[in-house]
Amino acid sequence: MILSYSLSTLESGFIPKFITSIPNSQNTKFCHTQSFDSSKTLNRGCQKLVSSSFGRRKLGGFSHKQKIPCIKQVNAQNWDKFSYRGPLKSSNFDGNEIGSAKMRYCEVGHRKRGLLSRLKSVLSVDNLAEIEGERGDGRKSNYDAIVIGSGIGGLVAATQLAVKGARVLVLEKYVIPGGSSGYYERDGYTFDVGSSVMFGFSEKGNLNLITQALAAVGCQMEVIPDPTTVHFHLPNNLSVRVHREYSEFITELTSKFPHEKEGILKFYGECWKIFNALNSLELKSLEEPVYLFGQFFQKPLECLTLAFYLPQNAGDIARKYIKDPQLLSFIDAECFIVSTVNALQTPMINASMVLCDRHFGGINYPVGGVGGIAMSLAKGLIDQGSEILYKSNVAKILLENGKAVGVRLSDGREFFAQTIISNATRWDTFGKLLKGENLPKEEENFQKVYVKAPSFLSIHMGVKAEVLPLDTDCHHFVLEDDWTRLEEPYGSIFLSIPTVLDSSLAPKERHILHIFTTSSIEDWEGLPQKDYEAKKEMIADKIISRLEKKLFPGLKSSIVFKEVGTPKTHRRYLARDKGTYGPMPRGTPKGLLGMPFNTTGIEGLYCVGDSCFPGQGVIAVAFSGVMCAHRVAADIGLEKKSPVLDSALLRLLGWLRTLA
Numbered sequence: 001m002i003l004s005y006s007l008s009t010l011e012s013g014f015i016p017k018f019i020t021s022i023p024n025s026q027n028t029k030f031c032h033t034q035s036f037d038s039s040k041t042l043n044r045g046c047q048k049l050v051s052s053s054f055g056r057r058k059l060g061g062f063s064h065k066q067k068i069p070c071i072k073q074v075n076a077q078n079w080d081k082f083s084y085r086g087p088l089k090s091s092n093f094d095g096n097e098i099g100s101a102k103m104r105y106c107e108v109g110h111r112k113r114g115l116l117s118r119l120k121s122v123l124s125v126d127n128l129a130e131i132e133g134e135r136g137d138g139r140k141s142n143y144d145a146i147v148i149g150s151g152i153g154g155l156v157a158a159t160q161l162a163v164k165g166a167r168v169l170v171l172e173k174y175v176i177p178g179g180s181s182g183y184y185e186r187d188g189y190t191f192d193v194g195s196s197v198m199f200g201f202s203e204k205g206n207l208n209l210i211t212q213a214l215a216a217v218g219c220q221m222e223v224i225p226d227p228t229t230v231h232f233h234l235p236n237n238l239s240v241r242v243h244r245e246y247s248e249f250i251t252e253l254t255s256k257f258p259h260e261k262e263g264i265l266k267f268y269g270e271c272w273k274i275f276n277a278l279n280s281l282e283l284k285s286l287e288e289p290v291y292l293f294g295q296f297f298q299k300p301l302e303c304l305t306l307a308f309y310l311p312q313n314a315g316d317i318a319r320k321y322i323k324d325p326q327l328l329s330f331i332d333a334e335c336f337i338v339s340t341v342n343a344l345q346t347p348m349i350n351a352s353m354v355l356c357d358r359h360f361g362g363i364n365y366p367v368g369g370v371g372g373i374a375m376s377l378a379k380g381l382i383d384q385g386s387e388i389l390y391k392s393n394v395a396k397i398l399l400e401n402g403k404a405v406g407v408r409l410s411d412g413r414e415f416f417a418q419t420i421i422s423n424a425t426r427w428d429t430f431g432k433l434l435k436g437e438n439l440p441k442e443e444e445n446f447q448k449v450y451v452k453a454p455s456f457l458s459i460h461m462g463v464k465a466e467v468l469p470l471d472t473d474c475h476h477f478v479l480e481d482d483w484t485r486l487e488e489p490y491g492s493i494f495l496s497i498p499t500v501l502d503s504s505l506a507p508k509e510r511h512i513l514h515i516f517t518t519s520s521i522e523d524w525e526g527l528p529q530k531d532y533e534a535k536k537e538m539i540a541d542k543i544i545s546r547l548e549k550k551l552f553p554g555l556k557s558s559i560v561f562k563e564v565g566t567p568k569t570h571r572r573y574l575a576r577d578k579g580t581y582g583p584m585p586r587g588t589p590k591g592l593l594g595m596p597f598n599t600t601g602i603e604g605l606y607c608v609g610d611s612c613f614p615g616q617g618v619i620a621v622a623f624s625g626v627m628c629a630h631r632v633a634a635d636i637g638l639e640k641k642s643p644v645l646d647s648a649l650l651r652l653l654g655w656l657r658t659l660a
């Protein structure tokens with residue numbers, strides 16, 4: 001700690017005064033093996049300097065009253081090297097106290113508040129654990145960031161921050177990480193809680209955010225390429241396979257709609273234009289002006305392309321080129337899968353991202369199941385010296401003078417940090433965790449533009465393998481007779497059979513069928529337990545009968561395991577208000593314009609996950625995590641920041657959102 005003050009001081013030109021004020025040996029500035037008491041002379045020297053150079057501002061989240069950690073073997077020689085303005089290397093320090101893997105983020109630069117974090121990242125894990133600060137009021141404030149929830153959004157934000165040198169605490173209500181990308185095991189089956197369709201999980205380009213998030217913490221997962229993203233079974237017996245190869249998909253679609261070949265090529269071609277622009281950028285926080293203007297400078301055409309499409313929706317663009325109502329309905333179904341709304345309400349940037357990534361990097365399934373992604377990220381987080389606590393239900397975000405400073409759990413424990421990041425939905429964050437506080441204007445606007453999408457009824461089944469034809473695809477979307485039922489509850493059926501790709505997920509000669517369909521919580525509330533159970537059985541039976549009729553004759557008699565979840569189950573296990581799948585536009589949105597980023601109307605509080613830009617989807621929340629970590633890192637001094645440009649950009653973005 002003292003070291004971090006000293007570093008800041010060194011950079012501020014206070015070196016001689018500070019060094020002489022330290023009652024220590026000439027050669028070794030700090031060689032304490034005991035914690036220092038804040039009342040000691042040494043600390044008073046620090047206080048003086050801190051006050052004189054930065055007023056009473058806290059540095060790195062610690063006030064001047066904190067305990068001094070023991071930092072061994074930082075001697076005069078390597079101490080001097082701290083003032084060296086260049087990358088810190090382990091060779092700048094004496095051997096055994098120094099971590100090595102995190103070096104690349106350790107730049108001694110002009111930012112003062114991040115020095116502690118950068119320093120921590122070059123110290124050994126033991127030392128890191130010893131760095132224990134106290135806030136001015138005596139409460140512990142150990143962390144640079146607390147993340148509420150370990151969905152993919154929260155985990156990506158946490159791990160990205162950790163590798164930048166921040167000390168992060170993730171608090172998860174459930175017993176394992178992942179949220180809707182978690183898993184559970186029953187009777188020898190490993191079930192994905194939610195979707196098994198993984199975008200952004202390839203080796204190619206800049207948009208493989210899942211691969212990149214894992215790699216950042218030294219993890220890599222073996223994946224199995226999925227040859228077909230989805231097999232559509234639609235009204236009028238329209239059957240379309242979305243092949244991994246773009247040309248095969250286009251050949252198949254144009255064979256069904258030969259008169260619309262030109263329109264098809266133009267619509268999907270426009271998607272590629274956007275995808276290529278996205279794929280050319282380095283993806284970081286669009287709320288951070290130094291980065292944003294830098295990207296505009298480096299890739300003006302691509303950024304202008306994205307700015308042009310930002311307020312547009314896929315349905316409008318499809319209608320420019322396509323007239324056939326059935327083909328337009330097909331595009332609706334393509335969009336519905338990823339946004340739970342039709343194409344006219346789906347932002348063009350989001351549509352382009354998924355309609356192209358499936359062919360560019362392809363859909364890849366992680367060996368062992370989707371749950372492995374979150375487990376790996378959680379492990380990576382701990383490897384970086386940060387922490388995750390399970391069974392830790394955050395009941396309240398604590399504010400002090402309007403700033404978020406900590407959280408209180410339902411069991412009464414309290415934790416404090418410089419910044420709080422909520423991976424709960426915005427409805428839960430502002431409606432529950434900040435209950436009683438005035439809803440910030442920004443959130444009011446968000447709730448005007450977006451409503452909670454319905455939840456899901458999900459059926460996890462184990463079936464005898466022989467019921468599936470040998471060439472069965474992994475993912476199916478079924479809407480048999482009537483296009484108008486696309487968005488209705490229980491209208492469309494999603495079906496994933498991950499064992500087609502990874503047979504290790506089920507016992508021998510068994511397959512997993514994960515079936516889900518939209519359903520609202522209102523349908524399930526207020527029922528006596530017996531009626532609730534009976535209703536689950538009845539609705540599940542109808543859905544399974546439809547699949548039996550359309551896809552797999554004999555399905556019912558092949559079932560060996562079945563578990564049905566309702567929106568209440570989603571609410572309970574994922575802590576999502578009404579079990580919602582995520583936000584969806586109340587009316588016709590202006591593309592992505594109205595979607596808030598990560599900062600909130602409350603200082604020190606950030607949101608991450610699907611109620612942030614760019615919305616629902618694992619890859620989307622991963623991007624939101626990357627953006628959030630960048631913005632938070634800038635605010636705590638781990639990344640470049642320009643306060644003047646910051647406030648101008650944040651005001652501009654706030655104003656743009658009011659136009660949505």
Ligand SMILES: NC(=O)c1ccc[n+]([C@@H]2O[C@H](COP(=O)([O-])OP(=O)(O)OC[C@H]3O[C@@H](n4cnc5c(N)ncnc54)[C@H](O)[C@@H]3O)[C@@H](O)[C@H]2O)c1
Pocket residue numbers: 148149150151152153154171172173174177178179180181193194195196392393394395423424425428456573574575576581582608609610611615616617618621
């Ligand atoms: N249903 C599906 O089919 C499915 C499947 C996989 C992924 N997804 C996608 O994942 C997205 C959501 O990802 P995400 O990262 O935004 O969130 P998430 O809902 O997946 O995870 C949020 C996590 O926060 C935890 N949490 C919430 N409130 C908490 C509290 N007060 N205290 C402690 N922990 C708390 C939850 O337990 C959960 O683990 C969805 O938009 C969806 O697109 C959906």
Ligand SMILES: CC(C)=CCC/C(C)=C/C=C/C(C)=C/C=C/C(C)=C/C=C/C=C(C)/C=C/C=C(C)/C=C/C=C(\C)CCC=C(C)C
Pocket residue numbers: 195196197199230278281283286295303304306307310337338339349350351353354475476477494495496614615616617618619620623656
């Ligand atoms: C700021 C301003 C104003 C301006 C500027 C301009 C610019 C530069 C811009 C930029 C932008 C950007 C970068 C953007 C980005 C974006 C992104 C990345 C996006 C993404 C998205 C994604 C998505 C949406 C996804 C989704 C997905 C999903 C949801 C999925 C799902 C799935 C499922 C459900 C499954 C199905 C199944 C079956 C079929 C079975």
